[in-house]
Amino acid sequence: MPDGASPVLDVKGLKTVFRTRGGEVHAVNSVSFDLKPGELLGVVGESGSGKSVTMMSLIGLLPSPPADVRAGEVLFGGTDLLRCPQDHLRAVRGGEIGFIFQDPMTSLNPVFTVGFQIMEPLRKHMGMDKAAARKRAQELLELVGIPDARRRLDDFPHQFSGGMRQRVMIAIALACDPKVLIADEPTTALDVTIQAQILELVRELRRKLGMAIVWITHDLGVIAGIADRVIVMYGGQIVEQAPVKDLFHRPRHPYTRALLKTIPSVRGEREAKLNVIEGQPPILIAAPTACSFRARCPHAFDRCARENPARRPVGPGHDVACFWDPAPEASDA
Amino acid sequence: MLTYTIRRLLIAIPTLLFISLVIFLILEMAPGDPLADQPLTVPPEVREKMRAALGLDQPAWVRYLLWLKQFFWTEPLHLVDSLFGTAFADPTGRIVSWQFRAPAMDIIWQRLPQTLWVVGLAYVVGVVIAVPIGIISAYRQYSWFDNLGTFVSMVGFSVPTFFTGVVLIIVFAVNLHWFPSIYDTTLKVTDWESFLKQARQMVMPVTVLALFNASQISRFMRASMLDNLQQDYVRTARAKGMSEKVVVLRHVLRNSLIPVVTVIALGIPTIFGGAIITEQVFKVNGLGQLLITAIYANDLPMVQTLTFIFAALTVLFNLIADVLYGVLDPRIRYD
Ligand SMILES: Nc1ncnc2c1ncn2[C@@H]1O[C@H](COP(=O)(O)OP(=O)(O)O)[C@@H](O)[C@H]1O
Ligand code: SF4
Ligand SMILES: [Mg+2]
Numbered sequence: 001m002p003d004g005a006s007p008v009l010d011v012k013g014l015k016t017v018f019r020t021r022g023g024e025v026h027a028v029n030s031v032s033f034d035l036k037p038g039e040l041l042g043v044v045g046e047s048g049s050g051k052s053v054t055m056m057s058l059i060g061l062l063p064s065p066p067a068d069v070r071a072g073e074v075l076f077g078g079t080d081l082l083r084c085p086q087d088h089l090r091a092v093r094g095g096e097i098g099f100i101f102q103d104p105m106t107s108l109n110p111v112f113t114v115g116f117q118i119m120e121p122l123r124k125h126m127g128m129d130k131a132a133a134r135k136r137a138q139e140l141l142e143l144v145g146i147p148d149a150r151r152r153l154d155d156f157p158h159q160f161s162g163g164m165r166q167r168v169m170i171a172i173a174l175a176c177d178p179k180v181l182i183a184d185e186p187t188t189a190l191d192v193t194i195q196a197q198i199l200e201l202v203r204e205l206r207r208k209l210g211m212a213i214v215w216i217t218h219d220l221g222v223i224a225g226i227a228d229r230v231i232v233m234y235g236g237q238i239v240e241q242a243p244v245k246d247l248f249h250r251p252r253h254p255y256t257r258a259l260l261k262t263i264p265s266v267r268g269e270r271e272a273k274l275n276v277i278e279g280q281p282p283i284l285i286a287a288p289t290a291c292s293f294r295a296r297c298p299h300a301f302d303r304c305a306r307e308n309p310a311r312r313p314v315g316p317g318h319d320v321a322c323f324w325d326p327a328p329e330a331s332d333a
Numbered sequence: 334m335l336t337y338t339i340r341r342l343l344i345a346i347p348t349l350l351f352i353s354l355v356i357f358l359i360l361e362m363a364p365g366d367p368l369a370d371q372p373l374t375v376p377p378e379v380r381e382k383m384r385a386a387l388g389l390d391q392p393a394w395v396r397y398l399l400w401l402k403q404f405f406w407t408e409p410l411h412l413v414d415s416l417f418g419t420a421f422a423d424p425t426g427r428i429v430s431w432q433f434r435a436p437a438m439d440i441i442w443q444r445l446p447q448t449l450w451v452v453g454l455a456y457v458v459g460v461v462i463a464v465p466i467g468i469i470s471a472y473r474q475y476s477w478f479d480n481l482g483t484f485v486s487m488v489g490f491s492v493p494t495f496f497t498g499v500v501l502i503i504v505f506a507v508n509l510h511w512f513p514s515i516y517d518t519t520l521k522v523t524d525w526e527s528f529l530k531q532a533r534q535m536v537m538p539v540t541v542l543a544l545f546n547a548s549q550i551s552r553f554m555r556a557s558m559l560d561n562l563q564q565d566y567v568r569t570a571r572a573k574g575m576s577e578k579v580v581v582l583r584h585v586l587r588n589s590l591i592p593v594v595t596v597i598a599l600g601i602p603t604i605f606g607g608a609i610i611t612e613q614v615f616k617v618n619g620l621g622q623l624l625i626t627a628i629y630a631n632d633l634p635m636v637q638t639l640t641f642i643f644a645a646l647t648v649l650f651n652l653i654a655d656v657l658y659g660v661l662d663p664r665i666r667y668d
Contacts, residue, residue, distance in 0.1 A: 061571055094574030101572075106565040110664055111587050121573040156663040172573060 007034035007075075008179050008212050009058075009097075014072035016050075016057045019065055026284045027053040029236045031072075032311075035180060040206065040213045042227030042244065044220055044259065048281050050236035051216045055182050059093050060086075076180075095125035098173030098211075102185040104165035108157035114141075114168050115153030118175055125176045140171040143208075145201060163194035167201065174205065182214045187222065199226060220259055224248060229317065232256050235282040235292035238311065242318040252320040254297045291322070299324045334659055337667035341652050352644045353404075353637075357397045360633050367431050367631040387431060400637060403428045408438055432632035440623065441639065445605075447518055448619030452608045455539045459546025460597055466547070467554020467593075471562060472581055482551065489548030498541045498614035505537060512537050518618035538615040542608050546600070553596050557589040564588075591661045598654040602646035 016028035028050045035041050043051050056062045057069045059081060074081040077096065081089060093099070101107045108117060118137040122128045128136065134153065141149035144167040157165055166186060173181055183202070187195040203226060206213060217223060223230055223244065230247045232240040232255065240253040251257045282292040288308045294300040303323050311321045368375075368383060375383075384390055388399065403426060410422035430437040470479040489497075506514035513534050522528050561567065562585055570584045609621035616622075620639065627635035659665045 059572070061568060090574040090576060092574070093572055099569075099572035101565060101569065103565055107569045109566040109570065109584050109588070111591075111662065112584075120570075120575060120579075125574060158664045169569070172569070 005036050008037050008077075009035040010073075010075040011054075011058065012073040012075070014054065014057055014074065015070045016053050016062070017068045017070050019068060023285055026287050027067075027236050028057060029284075029287055031233075031236070031238055033231050033238060033241065035212050035214060037179070038206075038210050038212055039228050040215060040226055042223035042230040043214060043216045043233060044218060044223055044230060045233030046218055046281060049233040050284075051233055052184050053236075054233070055099075055184055055214065055216065058182075059097055059099070060089050061093070061099070091125065094121040094173075094178075095176045096178050097180045097182060098175075098178040100166070100169050100173050100181070100183040100186045103189050104162050104169055104186075105189065107169055108165055110157055113154050113156055114160070117157075118153075118168070118172050121172065121175045136175070137171075140175055141168070143174070143205070144168070144171045146171075161194075162190055163197060166190060166194075166198055170198075170201070170205070174209065174211075177209070178211055180212050180214065182216075184216045185218070186215075188217070188219075195222075202226070220262075232259070235288065236284055237288070237292065237321065239293065239322065240318075240320045241311070242315070246315060246318050250315070250318070252314055252318070252326065253293075253322045254299050254324065255293050258296075293322075334656070334667055337659070338652070338656055341655070345648050345652065348648060349641075349645055350401075352648075353401065353641050354397065356637055356640050356644070357393075357400065360637055361393055365631045367633060400428065400634070402426075404638065404641070411436075411438070428634050428638055430627070430632050430635040432627060432630040432635060437635045437638045440635070441620065441642070444618060444620050444623045447516075447617055448605065448612070448621065451516075451535055451538045451615075451617050451619065452542060452604045452611070452621075454535065455542030455608075456546055456600065456604050458539060458543040460550055462543070463547040463550035464554055464593070466551040468558055468581070468586065468589075470551065470555045471558030471589075474559065479555075482555075486548035486551055489544040490552070494541050494545055494608065494611045495614050497544065498538070498611055501537045501541060502614070516615050516617045538611055538617055541614075542611050550593065550597065550600075554589065554593050557592050558585060561585045561588045591658065594661060595654045595658050598650050598657055602643060602650045605646050606643050 011034065012032045014028055014031040015026075018025040018027055031050070031054050033041070043054075045051055053062065053067075057067070057072075058074050060069075062069070069082055072082060076092060079088065081092065108114070115134065115137050118140055119128075119130070119133040122133040122136055123130070126133075126136075137153055138149045141152060146152055146164060146167055152160075157168070160168060169186075173183075186202075187198050190198065199222065202213070202215075215223070215227060227244045229243050230241070231238050232247075232253065234253075234255050240247070240251070240256045242250075242252075247256065248260065251260055282288075282295070290306060291297070291300070291304040291309050294304040297304065301324070307323075309321045309323050311319045313319045367387060367389070368380060371380070371383070381390075388396060391399070407422050407426040408428065411424075411427060414420055414422050427436040428438065429435065430440055433440055466482050470482045473479055502514050505511045511533075516534050516538065517530075520527060520531055520534070522531050562581075567580060567585060570580045575584070605620060606624075609625060611617070612619045612621040613625065624636065624639050626632075627639065655667075659667050
């Protein structure tokens with residue numbers, strides 16, 4: 001992951017709004033980040049902070065209405081995915097960008113065999129005939145560690161356990177050798193042991209295949225183990241971005257600091273949810289005109305109520321959207 | 334699946350016997366005398382003879398067993414005879430309609446085509462238009478198409494067929510003279526001319542019933558599609574880069590059809606029940622009308638036989654619906 005390499009994915013000023021009966025919900029506000037080739041970018045933030053909406057906006061997966069991707073640019077392979085023709089977007093989806101979702105129990109179509117569902121993108125994007133697609137589907141199942149792959153191609157999703165279904169989802173996402181894999185809380189719905197196995201699998205696949213990965217989670221413990229770089233989201237905005245070591249050793253944003261305190265000492269406990277931070281996530285009914293964390297922030301001061309802090313650099317590859325500067329000794333903690 | 338089907342068929346036997354007994358007992362308890370039509374001048378002894386001729390001098394349980402024997406033994410044998418030219422059945426042992434003084438099954442076979450043509454065709458037409466309407470309505474929820482569909486099906490479903498039927502008759506038959514107001518059951522289709530005539534007289538009853546059926550089924554289809562459009566697997570299909578056509582017509586539709594096919598199968602026995610009211614309104618001489626006239630005439634063997642056939646069809650199509658469910662949904666395993 002050389003620092004200077006040009007990004008595979010470059011997101012600038014992304015804004016997504018939901019039009020609801022109660023008014024507009026500003027789910028994603030001017031989110032900018034990039035993804036380097038082969039890098040694993042962790043995205044953390046408590047539930048409702050806009051992680052999923054951000055990623056789904058990128059590749060046009062949000063139903064519109066109610067979603068409206070209002071502004072921004074998503075540069076991928078020289079095209080802006082927000083302004084390209086639908087056909088191109090569909091070729092990117094499942095072809096060059098693979099997606100894994102949170103709930104493997106419901107993410108597969110119950111009435112088609114697993115083999116059929118893996119073969120679908122192969123036939124569409126790679127133009128394979130049935131036999132070639134089937135052969136490749138079998139290889140993919142072997143790749144994601146499903147035993148007896150050839151026979152299991154003809155099984156239906158309900159015949160697989162949760163962990164195995166998530167492996168199938170990974171096989172689908174990787175089917176066409178994507179440059180980018182977006183994994184939206186892929187282990188949240190799984191048992192701890194299965195979770196560890198899936199993490200191990202992704203680590204191994206990354207070594208073998210070298211795609212860039214966006215890994216969404218609300219478990220910082222998981223991030224510490226696999227990410228190169230982390231972005232922290234709060235209230236539909238990125239509040240901090242840092243290389244993984246920096247984030248854990250020199251967290252700058254009060255929200256990140258609070259998150260780090262919630263990591264349980266014994267790793268792998270399921271209680272590692274972020275919503276143990278006191279207070280409620282912000283209600284996103286308007287574009288922010290003040291820092292959205294201020295109601296829960298121990299360091300808030302008058303400026304925080306007047307302005308929404310922009311991201312500012314605080315170190316190499318490290319930036320934060322906060323007006324407050326920790327005392328120097330505290331920042332080494 | 335096979336053992337399940339066989340088991341269900343075996344369970345159906347006591348069910349059907351029980352149903353036949355219940356029908357018999359209800360008809361037995363119902364007031365009304367099959368000889369009520371006879372003039373009062375008929376002397377009592379003659380009247381007794383007539384009762385005996387109808388078998389009414391026998392106790393109820395004997396008559397019930399006789400009906401069972403007739404329905405499950407003599408009639409099937411007779412069917413075999415008429416199909417293969419054999420002579421197994423006792424020609425005097427058949428169920429005889431009191432009203433027609435002819436074998437009840439023969440009359441039913443005679444009336445069946447009318448019902449199948451009008452009511453059956455209306456069902457098919459209803460399904461064929463309901464499924465695409467349901468799909469489009471769900472995919473374009475709250476569009477003008479969906480709103481129009483909602484309105485039309487509300488009307489179609491809540492306005493009774495005798496009302497829509499009469500309205501159509503007044504407008505298109507009485508005022509505009511486009512279609513005949515009375516269905517001519519004696520019409521035989523022999524050439525193009527008579528075919529057109531048959532088609533013209535079928536238009537109104539088929540329209541009325543098809544509207545009613547389509548209203549119901551399109552609502553089911555829409556609801557089922559909406560349910561499935563929300564599902565996570567739809568997002569997966571889109572994330573795989575599948576076209577909207579594939580997402581909707583392959584992934585969503587295949588799932589949505591499961592409950593709808595079941596509902597359609599369950600509705601088929603009602604075809605044979607012959608949309609009694611519509612047949613009355615348009616004077617279609619089908620099974621529904623046969624049942625009504627048989628009830629008026631106290632023609633107990635006919636009522637018993639028809640009612641039992643409807644009940645048996647309901648049981649049969651329930652079974653078919655369950656089996657279809659298992660065939661269509663891989664998650665269902667019956668064995
Ligand atoms: N369909 C929707 N309609 C209205 N608001 C939505 C919808 N989907 C998501 N949101 C809002 O967007 C915000 C971000 O959601 P999401 O990206 O799913 O959070 P998470 O970080 O947990 O993935 C939430 O506050 C949620 O209320
Ligand atoms: S900007 Fe102010 S309120 Fe917001 S996190 Fe920083 S110190 Fe807290
Ligand atoms: Mg999410």
